[in-house]
Amino acid sequence: MEPGRQTLDPAGAGALLITGTAAGIGAGALIGWAAGSVTYGLLGGAVVGVPLGIVGVYRRYRGAF
Numbered sequence: 001m002e003p004g005r006q007t008l009d010p011a012g013a014g015a016l017l018i019t020g021t022a023a024g025i026g027a028g029a030l031i032g033w034a035a036g037s038v039t040y041g042l043l044g045g046a047v048v049g050v051p052l053g054i055v056g057v058y059r060r061y062r063g064a065f
Contacts, residue, residue, distance in 0.1 A: 006063035016060055017053040024049020 025045040032041010058065070 006061065008061050008064040013057045013061060016056050020053025020056045021046070021049040024052045 025042055028041045028043070028045015028048065029038055030041070032038045032044065035041065
């Protein structure tokens with residue numbers, strides 16, 4: 001018997017996307033704070049965090065695509 005195809009859970013995908021983005025922004029803020037500019041750290045964290053969240057959603061739900 002063949003295993004069932006994984007379905008996409010929109011709420012789970014959204015939560016994973018928000019978590020990845022928030023983790024990137026948080027890490028960027030800490031790095032920016034240590035470097036002396038929290039604003040640039042937040043911006044850099046957002047630039048890194050959004051693709052991080054997208055990759056996380058893709059890796060979790062790759063069977064659904």
